[in-house]
Amino acid sequence: MTTRAEIAAKLDDFSFQKMNFGGFLMNKRAKNSHALWTRASDKGVTELTLLTTRDYGEGNVYDVAAFTLDGKVPEEIISELKQQAEALTDRVNLRAHGYVYTCLEPWDGGGTIWISKKPEFRALSRPGQGVHVIPIQRLTSTGEPRWLAWAREGDQLNIAIVYKP
Template sequence: MTTRAEIAAKLDDFAFQKVNFGGFLMNKRAKNSHALWMRASDKGVTELTLLTSRDYGEGNVYDVATFTLDGTVPEQTLAELRPQADRLADSINLREHGYVYTCLEPWDGGGAIWISKKPEFRALSRAQEGVYVVPIQRLSGLGEPRWLAWVREGGQLHIAIVYKP
């Protein structure tokens, strides 16, 4: 079984980031993520906990997940967040809110990414307690998202899902 520490060590290798964060933009995302990862001192890997999921068919699966930077979301918090995420997923279109997080970028969009204009699921977060909630659009064929890389730089939390640990 892969551990958080093993994945974090692999993220130092550009080739590993290229496999996870590369793509159609000529690996610009992987290069930017690798540079951010390497210069940051406050970084790590944590596990995601799925709060709810919706399968819209034909590989269109969306999740609402939560995480803390140390990997442990308290059970009481999970018990409170699950029904809230479920209700919200039923009341608004989760497909319009899901995001792929395929490179290290601001967890809240940082005002520059369209996700910043859709705060409903992130509003379930308890950032002051270190508990974050994100809506995720799964990458087709890669299964349930489990691992999340994070970097804190300049007070901004950047995240990316690691699908291929």
């Protein structure tokens, strides 16, 4: 089984980031993520806790997940967040809120990515307790998202889902 420390060590290698965050734009996403990862002193890998999932068919799967930077989300918070995420997903179209997080970028969109204009699911977060909530659009055929890389630059938390640990 892959561990958080093993994934974090692999992220130092550009080829690993290229495999996870590469693709279109001549691997610009992987280059930018690798540069951010290598210059950040506050970084790591954590495990996602899925709060709810919706499968809309034809590979269109969306999740709402919670995470903390230092490990697992406390059980008492998970049960509350699951209820809130389910209720919100029943009221709001999760498909319009899901984001792929395929390279290290601001967890809240940073005001520059369209996801920053869709804060409903992130509003379930509990920053005072170190708990962040994100809506995820799964990549086709990658399976359930489990690992999340993070790097803090200044006050900005940047995240990316690591689908291929």
